[in-house]
Amino acid sequence: GFTGGMNIRQDSVLSSNPRYPTKDVHFRVRGPVVAQLQEAFARDWAFTTGERLAGRRWFPELVPVGETLARGINDGPDRDIDKLHWVFLAAIGAARRSIRIMTPYFLPDRVLRKALHLAAQRGVEVDIVVPEVGNLPVVRWAMWGQYRGVLGEGVRLWLTPPPFDHSKLIVVDGYWSSIGSANWDPRSLRLNFEFNLECYDEELGQTLEQHVRNRLIDARLLTMAELDGRPLLRRLRDGTARLWTPYL
Numbered sequence: 001g002f003t004g005g006m007n008i009r010q011d012s013v014l015s016s017n018p019r020y021p022t023k024d025v026h027f028r029v030r031g032p033v034v035a036q037l038q039e040a041f042a043r044d045w046a047f048t049t050g051e052r053l054a055g056r057r058w059f060p061e062l063v064p065v066g067e068t069l070a071r072g073i074n075d076g077p078d079r080d081i082d083k084l085h086w087v088f089l090a091a092i093g094a095a096r097r098s099i100r101i102m103t104p105y106f107l108p109d110r111v112l113r114k115a116l117h118l119a120a121q122r123g124v125e126v127d128i129v130v131p132e133v134g135n136l137p138v139v140r141w142a143m144w145g146q147y148r149g150v151l152g153e154g155v156r157l158w159l160t161p162p163p164f165d166h167s168k169l170i171v172v173d174g175y176w177s178s179i180g181s182a183n184w185d186p187r188s189l190r191l192n193f194e195f196n197l198e199c200y201d202e203e204l205g206q207t208l209e210q211h212v213r214n215r216l217i218d219a220r221l222l223t224m225a226e227l228d229g230r231p232l233l234r235r236l237r238d239g240t241a242r243l244w245t246p247y248l
Contacts, residue, residue, distance in 0.1 A: 036072030120154035132159035145242030
């Protein structure tokens with residue numbers, strides 16, 4: 001199976017020099033956990049088309065591969081609502097050394113922001129990596145309108161240069177990671193149907209941490225002074241866009 005942020009669109013094929021190039025991270029998954037991806041797909045397919053996928057053709061026997069402990073987490077505006085929100089909170093609360101987050105859309109609610117601040121206060125390195133220039137103007141403005149509530153208490157926010165980075169991952173202590181489709185915004189955590197994999201594997205965690213470090217080479221650290229130095233009209237625009245956060 002495959003999971004991650006990549007969409008089936010030309011913009012994700014960087015070798016074709018698309019007009020609006022998009023960087024991303026995608027994962028090939030093998031082993032029994034693939035059945036959980038397939039179950040989520042089958043439910044969505046049945047809901048959309050009315051066709052039910054069943055039997056060995058769609059659910060073949062899967063043998064264990066590798067050493068990673070993983071499970072799928074469904075999230076959506078139904079019986080699965082808030083599952084990823086609580087998983088993220090639990091991971092942040094359990095962190096002892098580091099939290100690395102990469103996401104194209106970062107609009108966490110007050111509870112998640114407070115959890116990140118508390119983690120930083122107890123000495124955990126908290127690094128959040130987002131694109132400097134987003135692909136959705138209103139969402140980008142709302143993100144800038146919220147950055148003041150994110151910075152502080154030792155939380156660091158990094159802005160990556162173009163091309164637009166659509167990667168979605170979180171790594172805690174270089175061991176636990178969450179990969180999949182979900183962003184850190186209300187649309188993903190409350191409105192959309194999403195699917196992430198929760199993984200326990202030091203080798204995978206270290207690989208993802210190195211990926212984050214590589215992205216930080218060209219990134220720049222956002223400061224409170226830069227936020228305060230923006231023109232008044234821009235701050236008013238961003239503050240107004242932030243009012244729409246529950247729907248973004």
